Amino acid sequence: MSGEYIVFLFLSLVAVSSGTLMLISKKVMHMMVALIFTFISISGIYILLSAEFIAAVQVMVYSGAVAIIMIFGIMLTNHHDSSRNKAPLIRRLLVGISIILFSISMYVGISHLKISLAEVALHENNTEKIGIALFSDYVIPFEIASLVLLVALVGAIVIAKNDNVEGGNQ
């Protein structure tokens, strides 16, 4: 029982339990707090997998930006709806059964997986390696990603803009 095991068990327990809390809690804001806990524990998992840069990006993008965007969405849309209207029981039952079957089949696949371990030192100069790979092998996907972000920015503004009011009280 090494220290890595203990940290992994703790982080995965926090991730899965706060994910479950997100499913069963009644208020939307409680769901958001549970989701932020899940994101932060996933970033701890990334540190265990020797990906420090991705862990920092996870904290900044997911538990920072995406959570704030979702909270804005909640605040701008529903004021009193606390998701008390659930899906019908038959649908929840069917979805639950099919997800259990899916997870059992995936578990069978995972448990038969045999990959011989080859040690690589990903944790040494992690950010430098990512930068070198990003600007040598993956330059074109990097530029396309910047284009996608620009299009998403402009598209989000155009979609969310209120164009019913013409030059009136915005």
Next chain:
Amino acid sequence: MENVPLQAYLLLALALFCIGMYGALTKKNSVIVLISIELMLNAANINLVAFSKYGVLPSINGQIFALFSIVIAAAQSAVGIAILIAAYRNKNTVNMNLFNKLKN
């Protein structure tokens, strides 16, 4: 000192993916559906980073793919929230089951 095996990370990602899929298929509030989709994308990212360390050909490429996936997920959530706000302005609700017309 032994490492945590690859299967443990894959099982964690499977659990998170199943939680996200259950939320995306049963919840009625569309913000919660978007959140569940983000959770499923995070599970996929865990798989990418785990295979980049413990996979058949361990290298930095898996982490690069996880970075691109994070970029796409952030853009997707921004556009999703914009669509949701536009739909809320038309329908005055966020219930997924009432978004059943393309044009009023």
